[in-house]
Amino acid sequence: MSTDTRAAPETAAPPRGPVRVERRLPRFALVGVYLAGIVLGAGLSALTGFSIAAALVYGVVLGTLGVYLVTRAVQGRRKATDRLVTSLVTTAFGIAMIPLISLVWTVLDKGLARFDGDFFTMSMFRVVGEGGGAYHAIIGTLVITALATVIAVPIGLMTAIYLVEYGSGRLKRAITFFVDVMTGIPSIVAGLFAFALFTLIFGNDARLGVMGAVALAVLMIPVVVRSCEEVLKLVPNEYREASYALGVPKWRTVVKVVLPTAMAGLGTGVTLSVARVVGETAPLLITVGLITGTNLNPFDGRMATLPVFAFYQLTQPGTATQAFIDRAWTAALLLIILVMALNVVARLISRFFAPKTGR
Amino acid sequence: MTATKAPIETPSKQPPVRRPGDRIFAGTAKGSGIFILLVLAGVAAFLIGEAIPALTAPSADIPGGEGLAGYVGPLILGTLLGAVLALLVATPLAVGIALYVTYYAPRRIAAVLGYVIDLLAAIPSVVYGFWGLAVLAPALVPFHVWTAEHLGWIPFFAGPASTSGRTMLTVGLVLAVMILPIISAIAREVFSQAPALHREAALALGATRWEMIKLAVLPYGKSGVIAGAMLGLGRALGETMAVAIILSGGAGATVNLISNSNPSTIASNIALRFPEATGLGVNTLIASGLVLFLITLAVNMLARWVVNRRADFSGAN
Numbered sequence: 001m002s003t004d005t006r007a008a009p010e011t012a013a014p015p016r017g018p019v020r021v022e023r024r025l026p027r028f029a030l031v032g033v034y035l036a037g038i039v040l041g042a043g044l045s046a047l048t049g050f051s052i053a054a055a056l057v058y059g060v061v062l063g064t065l066g067v068y069l070v071t072r073a074v075q076g077r078r079k080a081t082d083r084l085v086t087s088l089v090t091t092a093f094g095i096a097m098i099p100l101i102s103l104v105w106t107v108l109d110k111g112l113a114r115f116d117g118d119f120f121t122m123s124m125f126r127v128v129g130e131g132g133g134a135y136h137a138i139i140g141t142l143v144i145t146a147l148a149t150v151i152a153v154p155i156g157l158m159t160a161i162y163l164v165e166y167g168s169g170r171l172k173r174a175i176t177f178f179v180d181v182m183t184g185i186p187s188i189v190a191g192l193f194a195f196a197l198f199t200l201i202f203g204n205d206a207r208l209g210v211m212g213a214v215a216l217a218v219l220m221i222p223v224v225v226r227s228c229e230e231v232l233k234l235v236p237n238e239y240r241e242a243s244y245a246l247g248v249p250k251w252r253t254v255v256k257v258v259l260p261t262a263m264a265g266l267g268t269g270v271t272l273s274v275a276r277v278v279g280e281t282a283p284l285l286i287t288v289g290l291i292t293g294t295n296l297n298p299f300d301g302r303m304a305t306l307p308v309f310a311f312y313q314l315t316q317p318g319t320a321t322q323a324f325i326d327r328a329w330t331a332a333l334l335l336i337i338l339v340m341a342l343n344v345v346a347r348l349i350s351r352f353f354a355p356k357t358g359r
Numbered sequence: 360m361t362a363t364k365a366p367i368e369t370p371s372k373q374p375p376v377r378r379p380g381d382r383i384f385a386g387t388a389k390g391s392g393i394f395i396l397l398v399l400a401g402v403a404a405f406l407i408g409e410a411i412p413a414l415t416a417p418s419a420d421i422p423g424g425e426g427l428a429g430y431v432g433p434l435i436l437g438t439l440l441g442a443v444l445a446l447l448v449a450t451p452l453a454v455g456i457a458l459y460v461t462y463y464a465p466r467r468i469a470a471v472l473g474y475v476i477d478l479l480a481a482i483p484s485v486v487y488g489f490w491g492l493a494v495l496a497p498a499l500v501p502f503h504v505w506t507a508e509h510l511g512w513i514p515f516f517a518g519p520a521s522t523s524g525r526t527m528l529t530v531g532l533v534l535a536v537m538i539l540p541i542i543s544a545i546a547r548e549v550f551s552q553a554p555a556l557h558r559e560a561a562l563a564l565g566a567t568r569w570e571m572i573k574l575a576v577l578p579y580g581k582s583g584v585i586a587g588a589m590l591g592l593g594r595a596l597g598e599t600m601a602v603a604i605i606l607s608g609g610a611g612a613t614v615n616l617i618s619n620s621n622p623s624t625i626a627s628n629i630a631l632r633f634p635e636a637t638g639l640g641v642n643t644l645i646a647s648g649l650v651l652f653l654i655t656l657a658v659n660m661l662a663r664w665v666v667n668r669r670a671d672f673s674g675a676n
Binding site: 078079085088090092093095096097099100102103106107110155156159161162163165167171175177178179180182185187188193195196197199218225249250251252255279282286307311329340343 | 604
């Protein structure tokens with residue numbers, strides 16, 4: 001390799017003439033060099049006991065290097081740097097794909113074992129070994145998330161309306177800034193806040209579904225505000241002015257003109273904010289806890305939720321370890337499906353309910 | 360003075376009509392905004408209120424027996440270690456991904472690729488924990504052994520190498536994957552907003568694609584990348600479940616990334632200890648949560664400040 005690099009510039013010196021003709025490498029040559037690098041890498045990894053990971057790493061490094069050196073020899077340094085960056089950037093994207101594919105594959109692989117009817121219809125009440133399901137956790141997640149949505153959406157939407165329609169000056173700037181800052185609150189801190197708030201009333205041992213809902217609402221509000229604000233800003237000012245010109249009061253303009261126009265976007269934003277919190281584990285872990293039976297009342301005692309259920313099934317398995325681990329993975333699979341479904345629903349809302357603009 | 364003032368005042372005659380409906384609606388909207396500020400203040404106030412018993416307690420009563428600083432110190436170290444490691448890994452990758460999606464990928468599939476990267480952000484953190492524990496940690500064991508053998512002279516890789524892979528190194532990599540979509544989303548947004556005239560001018564002067572990016576895109580997007588990285592840092596600092604599941608932590612302050620004894624992080628320590636904590640233990644955990652809140656608040660405010668200096672993009676989307 002090292003001899004190549006030194007020899008390359010000498011042979012590459014382009015003939016100096018009145019007109020410089022650019023020498024180009026055909027595309028197949030580059031692909032060929034890259035593939036040769038990969039094969040060489042596979043061979044290299046075979047020397048030290050073959051593994052796919054090592055082969056890929058060696059191969060990509062050698063392929064990139066090969067393309068760089070060949071281009072440098074034929075087309076010069078600038079073009080070679082360009083090609084180098086192209087391969088680096090593409091590799092970066094490829095690297096990011098590895099965990100995504102691996103994760104989805106693993107969860108599908110391990111989660112499908114218990115993806116059956118029992119999982120959706122049975123709770124863990126008096127189940128110590130195999131069998132059982134997450135019915136109670138699914139219901140709990142739905143109840144708590146719904147409650148959080150009921151708390152967060154009105155506050156978030158009204159704040160967005162204030163920011164877009166009414167706000168001005170220092171208060172608007174402060175709210176915008178702190179809503180942005182609030183997006184960064186760690187979920188566990190939101191949980192601690194809900195805990196500290198409710199211990200004032202119920203004492204140190206309180207674990208209630210509504211505590212979890214408050215914690216989730218704290219996480220949800222900034223997301224709702226931001227997305228609703230963006231959507232409301234998109235409503236053309238002509239609509240508002242037309243309404244004012246007809247003598248409609250401002251609040252009726254907002255309720256009857258602005259909000260219906262933005263409805264699709266608002267629906268998308270709210271759905272995405274639900275997707276953001278439905279998989280939150282940490283705040284529920286410390287505020288809601290876990291039980292084995294079904295509890296539908298968020299104002300009375302602990303509830304089971306899907307993420308916490310998954311966490312405890314994995315980390316505190318009982319005697320029949322494999323049954324617990326299987327249930328944990330199925331719960332994880334269900335969580336991913338839930339979040340993905342919410343994302344898809346959000347996209348469908350924005351596609352099908354978008355206002356018909358005549359422009 | 361009065362003579363010039365009079366004609367100006369005449370047109371702005373009677374005050375505009377304020378209907379009660381308007382007043383109620385505007386008041387509710389404004390009230391919601393102020394309520395959000397109150398909630399944020401409330402988060403700080405309630406945490407401080409619950410943390411005070413731990414702050415004032417004699418140091419022997421704090422779990423661990425070495426006072427609050429002795430208890431929280433290693434946790435802060437662990438938190439920073441994991442988050443900074445994640446940031447170092449994720450930022451260059453995220454910039455690469457953003458460049459790929461905006462300027463290298465074929466136009467038709469670029470939007471889809473961006474969406475695929477965003478999917479990484481949608482996966483719940485507890486699932487990342489499962490994946491890290493079941494897949495990444497075992498897969499990284501050979502790498503742990505290799506670093507302990509060859510890079511052992513660096514304090515970070517002092518070893519002995521963990522045989523389970525449940526180390527700070529693995530945690531850092533999982534956190535890197537989790538913050539990748541955050542950084543790359545913001546980087547993508549700023550890169551795609553780089554002025555087309557600058558880009559075309561660079562290309563017209565004969566710049567290659569990389570030279571065009573170096574001249575026109577990166578200088579423009581620099582502050583966006585910094586802000587995105589800091590938002591990612593904030594997320595990594597507060598990440599709980601992935602760390603709680605993967606890390607076998609709880610052993611003193613050490614910067615060793617690859618051994619079985621790692622300092623835990625604040626968030627994961629709270630998640631693991633809180634359900635069983637009683638009395639002063641609860642207050643101590645909340646005090647550590649307060650520290651975490653202040654750190655992330657500072658990081659996020661700094662990031663927002665950097666973002667807001669460039670008002671043309673929001674950064675939150």
